[in-house]
Amino acid sequence: MSYQYRCDQCRTTSPPLATRTGIGLERDRHRDRFHGGHIPDGERILEPEPWRLAHIPPRQLLAGSIMLAVFVIAMVIRTLTL
Incomplete structure (x- = not known):
């Protein structure tokens, strides 16, 4: 800043x-x-100007959301299989 x-x-x-x-x-x-x-x-x-979520380009936001979802699903599967 x-x-x-x-x-x-x-x-x-x-x-x-x-x-x-x-x-x-x-x-x-x-x-x-x-x-x-x-x-x-x-x-x-x-x-x-203060940072806002709207400053992230839509494609990057979508890619980040997909990566987060894959990570969470992988952690749930790993936890359930132990």
Whole structure:
């Protein structure tokens, strides 16, 4: 997961950073350097869209479901034959 800092006033976006702490430090440095420590209008932290099951392509979801079903059936058969 990566975050970016966006200052609409300066029309700049930071490089992606992995943590919210890191992006907070980037925001503070930008404010100090270019805005005298003040909060610029239009600043924001860009976060990635949360992951959803719908992001998995349908074919991969189908293949994964079939593989899971085969595994579960194999485990049930193995348990019953012991």
